[in-house]
Amino acid sequence: MKHLVSVADLSREAAIAILDTSLEMSEVNDRDIKKLPTLRGKTVVNLFFEDSTRTRISFEVAAKRLSADVINFAAKGSSVSKGESLKDTAQTLEAIGADAVVIRYHASGAAHMLANSGWVKGSVINAGDGTHEHPTQALLDAFTLRSAIHADARGKGLDGVAVAIVGDIAHSRVARSNLVLLKQLGAKVYLVGPPTLLPNALIKQADGFSYSLDEAIATFKLDAVMMLRVQLERMTAGFFPSEREYARIWGLNADRLALLAPSTFVMHPGPMNRGLEIDAAAADSKNSLVLKQVANGVSVRMAVLYHLLSGGENE
């Protein structure tokens, strides 16, 4: 496997192999010496054209824990402000020598373009391209949920697990990647949100949908609820009358939290708009996996870097 552009590139076996490797990587993160020599001498470039806290830092930590060298590129403060294109930026980094490029870009398809253009020789990892995909987020969500559900998770998928993805599905790359990966691992996925933010094409791929979070909680026996941030920065039209109305109907507030089964997990990829799509009561509840999702981000990205950068040319 040379690139990770879309979760659809991963077979069920390959995805489970990455999740199992993440288990071993998470043990490294608990040790005193949090280092493995595996990617020594390799260079990983974080090519981030969009703001990021979690993803960029966890890719940096992941690469460093595998002894790789890391170059961080943020669009702010680079020649992108002078109008330099993705192609020229990529080729500049290629000239310096990058074994892997982790790219986050504001336009969908950027990772695919970079992987297939021949501008860089190394592996390309999609850290979020527009509204299209965010494969490592889906992997860490699946890993977190799998570990929460199965005490001994090795080799297991998410067969029969029911997950609702709630919120701004239309603009969410996290939703798109999760929808594909969760189903690939055997889960049932339900999409919930306002009609204006629930595209028909995605509804067709899901196992069910609802325009009401209350109805979804009552109807689908949910093992996990994945709340999505309202992507205001990507909205160019009026999708709901006001944020207050959005929070009232689709927000996971304390009342709705009480309606969930005691074993249902609460997830959120972050960053959270507390009070909009999720309240503090839910985000900080004992069933919230939010902090585990963040912690697992490093382990999962270590596993992805390992699977992409080790291995001979015959793959």
Place this chain on the structure above:
Amino acid sequence: MQSRTVLTSSDIDRAVTRISHEILESNQGSQDLVVLGIPTRGAILAKRIVDTISKFESIDTDAVLGTLDITMHRDDLASKPTRNPAKTVIPAGGLDGRVVVLVDDVLFSGRIIRAALDALGDYGRPSAVRLAVLIDRGHRELPIRADFVGKNLPTSRDERIRVLLTESDTENEVVIEA
């Protein structure tokens, strides 16, 4: 491809029993002993060794037995297909100041053991590291030797040794294939 059995099930059992006694003899008992098997078959053999030791000395098996996965420390990661790492379990007492016996099924080039020594360094500083293997087939590429050997089996490079253990395969025997 011809194959012949070089160790039968009873041969393996006797070798494991002898190695277990040799470990106890060289360590003068089970004090501060840690036995770490290298997955997969090294780990199986390690368990058999610790089970045998526990018949002769009263030990807490969980405090002695562990596994050490060396995948991430291999020196051939760039040239071979990606391998999935297995689980590493270090006994609760840690490795500092203890005598670690590494266990593997076949000793060949010695590179796996070199990787294991590197991996050990991440977990602590043993007072001594020893090596127990079921088969030593020669052709060392590094200056590494075993302390406890089940059987010395001179082989040619083209031959392939397969160790089969009932816990992971259907039989209990060692086979050499030409």
